[in-house]
Amino acid sequence: MREILENIYGMTAINELIAQPGYLIMILLGFVLLYLGIKKEFEPLLLVPIAFGVLIANFPGGGMGVIATDGEGFVRYTLNGAEVVKNIYEMSLPEIAHDLGIMNFLYYALIKSGLLPPIIFMGVGALTDFGPMLRNLKLAIFGAAAQLGIFSVLLIGSQFFTMKEAASLAIIGGADGPTAIFTTLKLAPHLLGPIAIAAYSYMALVPVIVPLVVKLSCSEKELKINMKEQDKLYPSKTEFKNMRVLKIIFPIAVTTIVAIIVPDAVSLVGMLMFGNLIKEIGNNTSRLFNAASNGIMNTATIFLGLCVGATMTVDSFLNLQTIGIVVGGFFAFGLSIFGGVLMVKIWNLFAKKKINPLVGATGLSAVPMASRVANDIALKYDPKNHVLNYCMSSNVSGVIGSAVAAGILISFLG
Numbered sequence: 001m002r003e004i005l006e007n008i009y010g011m012t013a014i015n016e017l018i019a020q021p022g023y024l025i026m027i028l029l030g031f032v033l034l035y036l037g038i039k040k041e042f043e044p045l046l047l048v049p050i051a052f053g054v055l056i057a058n059f060p061g062g063g064m065g066v067i068a069t070d071g072e073g074f075v076r077y078t079l080n081g082a083e084v085v086k087n088i089y090e091m092s093l094p095e096i097a098h099d100l101g102i103m104n105f106l107y108y109a110l111i112k113s114g115l116l117p118p119i120i121f122m123g124v125g126a127l128t129d130f131g132p133m134l135r136n137l138k139l140a141i142f143g144a145a146a147q148l149g150i151f152s153v154l155l156i157g158s159q160f161f162t163m164k165e166a167a168s169l170a171i172i173g174g175a176d177g178p179t180a181i182f183t184t185l186k187l188a189p190h191l192l193g194p195i196a197i198a199a200y201s202y203m204a205l206v207p208v209i210v211p212l213v214v215k216l217s218c219s220e221k222e223l224k225i226n227m228k229e230q231d232k233l234y235p236s237k238t239e240f241k242n243m244r245v246l247k248i249i250f251p252i253a254v255t256t257i258v259a260i261i262v263p264d265a266v267s268l269v270g271m272l273m274f275g276n277l278i279k280e281i282g283n284n285t286s287r288l289f290n291a292a293s294n295g296i297m298n299t300a301t302i303f304l305g306l307c308v309g310a311t312m313t314v315d316s317f318l319n320l321q322t323i324g325i326v327v328g329g330f331f332a333f334g335l336s337i338f339g340g341v342l343m344v345k346i347w348n349l350f351a352k353k354k355i356n357p358l359v360g361a362t363g364l365s366a367v368p369m370a371s372r373v374a375n376d377i378a379l380k381y382d383p384k385n386h387v388l389n390y391c392m393s394s395n396v397s398g399v400i401g402s403a404v405a406a407g408i409l410i411s412f413l414g
Helices: 002-011 013-019 019-040 044-057 091-098 103-110 116-126 129-134 137-144 148-157 163-173 178-189 191-205 206-217 228-233 243-261 263-281 282-311 320-350 357-362 371-379 388-413
Strands: 074-079 082-087
Touching: 013 116, 013 206, 019 044, 019 191, 044 082, 044 103, 044 178, 044 191, 074 148, 074 191, 074 357, 103 129, 103 228, 116 263, 116 282, 129 137, 129 243, 129 388, 137 206, 137 320, 137 357, 137 388, 148 163, 148 320, 163 178, 163 191, 163 282, 163 320, 178 263, 178 282, 178 388, 191 263, 191 282, 191 320, 206 243, 206 320, 206 357, 243 263, 243 357, 263 282, 263 388, 282 371, 357 388
Parallel strands: none
Antiparallel strands: 074 082
């Protein structure tokens, strides 16, 4: 009986959990992320799969954690009691599945290959309406200005990380999860887990971070600027007679321009614009639109979340480097918001038609959450001051801006 009980105990993960408390810390982190996704409803479509991936990857003996490669592509693992060292790029997918487990198979086939981030961008494009930006095209400049956080943190982070690692950290300031994942895969894949968690966590905290930055950088007078009243005082002289045609031409034109100027950004911007194009064409491509915005995107999101969470193992997460990423990511995010606000302040110094700084604060890519938060702030100061459509102009341009910024970083450092 004693031998049976010992065998049963040996079968469990209890002994390893006691011997290595780091597993318990990571499991607790998984529970916290699940709580934030389920109870607090912080980006649940992404945070719940990521959190569950963290959870299943950190149960000893489960074999669900992603084994990271070293700088030369080699992985070390134990097989039948013997240590094995192989180059991951020389292993077939069936071999990866057999030796490393199903989660490594999914990670290297779908994530490390760079497949899923562009697929998700296609879905994002299908769900994005560029109409508000096209109607207020000059407001798109604030989406570009919001990339300040990326390049500021790149310069600061290069003092503590390699340039490739600093670039992967800085892209968190773009407030776009797929962009952060894609850039990190290209430049610093060993940091994918903590960077993805930081990026999605700060995106979920947009309702907290945007009001904090706005409060610190804007006056009450600035936040009371009524955009509709400004439009009446200084009406736009530009009129679009056929918005539908413009919406169809826009994704084609943007893809062409980006492909010529920043080819490394085409995989993201091109898929974003393709998704948007099949949306704007209408009935003739409605089946493609439905697939891109529903089934394909939802499936990609599930696997992306689980695989990213599975990279969050004890060895890859519990270190000083991860703490640096979390801190640096916060500054990248905050500086991106401030960059848009600063550009509005500079604009207002020279322009007769004033712009509410909240428009600049939404220049990051967290669409449409950032715009909704900004609109709520405006209404607190003036119940009649609806700025949602104006904020969406800079908000959607921020999606393009962050993807282009990622392409620039990959082009220079990849």
